[in-house]
Amino acid sequence: MDGxxxxxxxxxxxxxxxxxxxxxxxxxxQLQQLQDESNPDFVVEVVYLFFEDSERLLNELSKTLNQQIxxxxxxxxxxxQLKGSSSSIGAQRVQKVCIAFRNYCEEQNTEGCLRCxxxxxxxxxxxxxxxxxxxxxxxxxxxxxxxxxxx
Amino acid sequence: xxxxxxxxxxxxxxxxxxxxxxxSDFFIALxxxxxxxxxxxxxxxxxxxxxxxxxxxxxAFIVLCGATHLINLWTFTMHSRTVxxxxxxxxxxxxAVSCATALMLVHIIPDLLSVKTRELFLKNKAAELxxxxxxxxxxxxxxxxxxxxxxxxxSTLDRxxxxxxxxxxxxxxxxxxECALWMPTRSGVELQLSYTLHHQNPFGFTVPxxxxxxxxxxxxxxxVKISPNSPVAKLRPSGKYMQGEVVAVRVPLLHLSNFQINxxxxxxxxxxxxxxxxxxxxxxxxxxxxxxxxxxxxADQVAVALSHAAILEESMRARDLLxxxxxxxxxxxxxxxxxxxxxxxxxxxxxxxxxxxxxxIVALSSLLQETELTPEQRLMVETILKSSNLLATLIxxxxxxxxxxxxxxxxxxxxxxxxGLFKEVINLIKPIASVKKxxxxxxMSSDLPEYAIGDEKRLMQxxxxxxxxxxxxxxxxxxxxxxxxxxSDSLRDPRAPDFFPVLSDNHFxxxxxxxxxxxxxxxxxxxxLFTKFAQSQSLAAKNSGGxxxxxxxxxxxxxxxxxxxxxxxxxxxxxxxxxxxxxxxLRGRSNEAKLQYVSRAPVNHVRTNFTGLKVIVMDDNGVSRxxxxxxxxHLGCDVATVSSxxxxxxxxxxxxxxxxxxxxxxxxxxxxxxxxxxxxxxxxRDRPLIVALTGNTDRVTKESCMRVGMDGxxxxxxxxxxxxxxxxxxxxxxxxxxxx
Numbered sequence: 001m002d003g004x005x006x007x008x009x010x011x012x013x014x015x016x017x018x019x020x021x022x023x024x025x026x027x028x029x030q031l032q033q034l035q036d037e038s039n040p041d042f043v044v045e046v047v048y049l050f051f052e053d054s055e056r057l058l059n060e061l062s063k064t065l066n067q068q069i070x071x072x073x074x075x076x077x078x079x080x081q082l083k084g085s086s087s088s089i090g091a092q093r094v095q096k097v098c099i100a101f102r103n104y105c106e107e108q109n110t111e112g113c114l115r116c117x118x119x120x121x122x123x124x125x126x127x128x129x130x131x132x133x134x135x136x137x138x139x140x141x142x143x144x145x146x147x148x149x150x151x
Numbered sequence: 152x153x154x155x156x157x158x159x160x161x162x163x164x165x166x167x168x169x170x171x172x173x174x175s176d177f178f179i180a181l182x183x184x185x186x187x188x189x190x191x192x193x194x195x196x197x198x199x200x201x202x203x204x205x206x207x208x209x210x211a212f213i214v215l216c217g218a219t220h221l222i223n224l225w226t227f228t229m230h231s232r233t234v235x236x237x238x239x240x241x242x243x244x245x246x247a248v249s250c251a252t253a254l255m256l257v258h259i260i261p262d263l264l265s266v267k268t269r270e271l272f273l274k275n276k277a278a279e280l281x282x283x284x285x286x287x288x289x290x291x292x293x294x295x296x297x298x299x300x301x302x303x304x305x306s307t308l309d310r311x312x313x314x315x316x317x318x319x320x321x322x323x324x325x326x327x328x329e330c331a332l333w334m335p336t337r338s339g340v341e342l343q344l345s346y347t348l349h350h351q352n353p354f355g356f357t358v359p360x361x362x363x364x365x366x367x368x369x370x371x372x373x374x375v376k377i378s379p380n381s382p383v384a385k386l387r388p389s390g391k392y393m394q395g396e397v398v399a400v401r402v403p404l405l406h407l408s409n410f411q412i413n414x415x416x417x418x419x420x421x422x423x424x425x426x427x428x429x430x431x432x433x434x435x436x437x438x439x440x441x442x443x444x445x446x447x448x449x450a451d452q453v454a455v456a457l458s459h460a461a462i463l464e465e466s467m468r469a470r471d472l473l474x475x476x477x478x479x480x481x482x483x484x485x486x487x488x489x490x491x492x493x494x495x496x497x498x499x500x501x502x503x504x505x506x507x508x509x510x511x512i513v514a515l516s517s518l519l520q521e522t523e524l525t526p527e528q529r530l531m532v533e534t535i536l537k538s539s540n541l542l543a544t545l546i547x548x549x550x551x552x553x554x555x556x557x558x559x560x561x562x563x564x565x566x567x568x569x570x571g572l573f574k575e576v577i578n579l580i581k582p583i584a585s586v587k588k589x590x591x592x593x594x595m596s597s598d599l600p601e602y603a604i605g606d607e608k609r610l611m612q613x614x615x616x617x618x619x620x621x622x623x624x625x626x627x628x629x630x631x632x633x634x635x636x637x638x639s640d641s642l643r644d645p646r647a648p649d650f651f652p653v654l655s656d657n658h659f660x661x662x663x664x665x666x667x668x669x670x671x672x673x674x675x676x677x678x679x680l681f682t683k684f685a686q687s688q689s690l691a692a693k694n695s696g697g698x699x700x701x702x703x704x705x706x707x708x709x710x711x712x713x714x715x716x717x718x719x720x721x722x723x724x725x726x727x728x729x730x731x732x733x734x735x736x737l738r739g740r741s742n743e744a745k746l747q748y749v750s751r752a753p754v755n756h757v758r759t760n761f762t763g764l765k766v767i768v769m770d771d772n773g774v775s776r777x778x779x780x781x782x783x784x785h786l787g788c789d790v791a792t793v794s795s796x797x798x799x800x801x802x803x804x805x806x807x808x809x810x811x812x813x814x815x816x817x818x819x820x821x822x823x824x825x826x827x828x829x830x831x832x833x834x835x836r837d838r839p840l841i842v843a844l845t846g847n848t849d850r851v852t853k854e855s856c857m858r859v860g861m862d863g864x865x866x867x868x869x870x871x872x873x874x875x876x877x878x879x880x881x882x883x884x885x886x887x888x889x890x891x
Contacts, residue, residue: 026870030869030870031778031781033785039784046774081771084770085774088772
């Protein structure tokens with residue numbers, strides 16, 4: 001019994017830190033609220049969809065930005081998508097970078113875009129790690145027989 | 152005179168001869184004078200004698216001859232000259248008359264002879280007439296016999312007696328040795344000896360009906376002489392030397408249907424019996440024509456008499472049957488009355504006695520539910536409650552139905568909130584439907600009055616029953632309810648030919664249609680649906696509870712409301728549509744009632760459940776789409792996702808209530824999509840509400856959205872609560888009053 005409580009505490013601490021550090025925002029809380037008995041894996045599904053989507057978009061972005069002639073419209077579209085996705089799941093820091101990214105696109109600043117791209121990639125991998133870790137913790141808690149504490 | 156030179160008679164011895172001559176002449180004269188006298192005397196006596204003139208002549212001739220002879224008497228002796236003259240005169244006259252007579256006779260004698268011939272002729276005729284008279288008398292006697300026979304035959308209506316009498320009387324009248332009647336058997340293939348004159352109980356004798364002699368007799372309505380050796384005539388041991396002549400005649404067996412009005416029945420259905428009559432053997436008698444005629448007439452009469460007897464038998468039998476039936480019916484009626492009274496008593500008792508314990512069970516179980524219970528106990532209490540609710544429903548159904556049938560049910564007519572009623576129905580049904588993952592949609596036409604006058608409770612009952620059935624029998628998909636005011640053209644529904652609604656100013660007909668995507672009903676089951684307690688095989692599936700009374704009760708209520716209810720289904724598995732129309736009163740334009748009702752409606756009522764609400768989410772970002780979908784699904788909506796405007800236009804239909812469009816999609820003209828949606832759904836009630844999801848709520852965006860006819864704008868990110876209130880406001884007011 002103790003183990004469960006310990007794990008739960010670990011989980012809570014971890015997710016609190018994520019919020020504090022700005023990796024996740026309220027939107028993620030909303031997602032968690034949408035999860036119920038009829039939809040038990042909703043959050044996980046959405047997050048993994050986000051991972052897929054983002055990776056695809058980042059690849060596209062890389063390709064597009066490394067062209068001779070950069071199609072800023074396309075770039076803008078991709079960034080827009082990425083921004084939308086990240087805001088949907090509450091990946092706050094990614095979203096913030098995307099906003100900056102779009103500005104550079106409007107200015108048609110290749111340099112700026114490339115730099116933002118790097119930044120986005122970095123932030124994305126960060127949030128991915130954090131989320132994966134959190135999911136692992138959740139699994140452990142569930143495996144130990146406890147339940148995920150609601151915020 | 153002196154001596155004359157007359158020669159003196161030389162013969163004095165001839166005086167004797169002279170004397171004799173004298174005497175003869177005298178007698179001749181006498182005779183000659185008396186004959187005419189006799190003639191005259193007798194002619195005078197007789198009335199008829201055509202030849203008077205001849206007689207006179209003849210008389211004259213004879214008289215003169217007589218005179219001559221008389222005068223001759225004087226010529227024997229000396230006679231004077233006078234005598235001679237007289238003599239001469241007489242002779243002359245005589246000569247004249249005789250000649251005339253002779254001439255006359257030439258004409259007369261042939262006539263007289265012909266008279267004789269005629270006399271002979273008349274005598275013959277008289278003899279002939281005599282003979283005929285004899286014949287007629289015979290016939291008349293025959294006729295008398297027939298009448299007597301007929302009278303005997305027709306004086307009884309008993310078949311057996313008729314036939315027996317016929318044979319006896321015929322035997323007596325015609326002096327027959329044997330008389331027999333052969334009847335056709337039931338199979339019609341044989342003739343069976345049924346009656347004979349002298350054998351009391353004939354049995355067993357049959358002959359096949361197809362014998363040539365029988366065919367010969369049956370083919371004519373006359374009596375036919377047949378050979379005594381034919382099988383039908385071999386009735387007595389033929390010990391006699393010479394069999395008497397045998398005659399056979401057919402007796403038609405008539406049925407009631409043979410009789411036509413104007414003519415004697417044409418014998419179209421040919422069932423005949425055979426009557427065989429045998430003259431006494433060794434009598435050298437022969438069948439006379441009149442006897443044959445007698446037999447033929449009798450045969451016909453027998454046929455008629457038999458028919459009458461048969462008719463009488465039939466009518467007696469029918470009368471007996473009717474009497475039995477009457478008795479049975481009377482008994483049944485009394486039994487039914489007893490049963491009805493017993494049932495009414497039973498119901499009166501049940502009404503109170505059964506509801507009281509039910510009430511206790513239900514009330515206490517629900518109270519128990521409120522207390523602290525372990526999960527197992529809670530489960531048990533829930534089961535108790537469920538079962539007792541079911542039982543209570545059953546009791547109510549049965550009681551209602553019997554009261555409905557008695558006609559003792561009266562509707563409680565009062566003004567009520569029609570819109571509110573529908574909403575309440577939806578609220579009641581949504582939890583159940585969402586458990587089964589069915590959506591429920593309600594669409595009310597814009598001309599549906601808000602308030603109506605009618606029996607709210609019973610209307611609710613009807614709705615719940617119908618909708619409940621729809622939910623019960625659907626395993627997937629959902630229920631769509633639509634309520635509208637029935638227009639006059641739709642009032643006369645070809646599927647409800649007995650329904651004659653009458654429009655008036657104070658009433659309107661509410662038309663409610665409940666469509667489900669469930670298991671459907673096969674066409675042959677549809678008529679049975681409204682029958683009490685009848686459940687078709689396919690419907691008696693594991694999900695169905697209830698007694699099968701529901702629809703019957705609905706129908707009764709609907710009828711009480713001057714309406715009509717029916718079901719349509721395209722077949723098993725194709726869902727079912729229940730439609731009913733009821734007459735409701737229109738509320739007047741008085742305002743107090745309206746205010747009263749308005750104040751009852753809560754102001755900031757936020758719905759909490761949107762089960763089954765059909766929406767479309769249009770977003771090209773997969774993650775964002777999924778999140779929005781998850782949000783709406785969490786609230787119970789039925790979400791369809793599309794990623795482009797074209798897809799959206801393809802998918803959208805009038806069942807979707809809201810379309811959420813993410814307006815931050817670049818490259819797609821969201822506004823064009825909105826316009827296209829407006830075009831696609833001409834009527835406001837069919838069109839889904841369009842809501843824009845956007846990241847920025849600057850005025851430009853808002854105005855653009857409103858300009859293209861969007862009904863609201865939502866700022867992303869959307870929380871559950873925000874979505875909930877958005878949906879609530881959309882559905883309540885049809886528009887988002889401010890950007891959320």
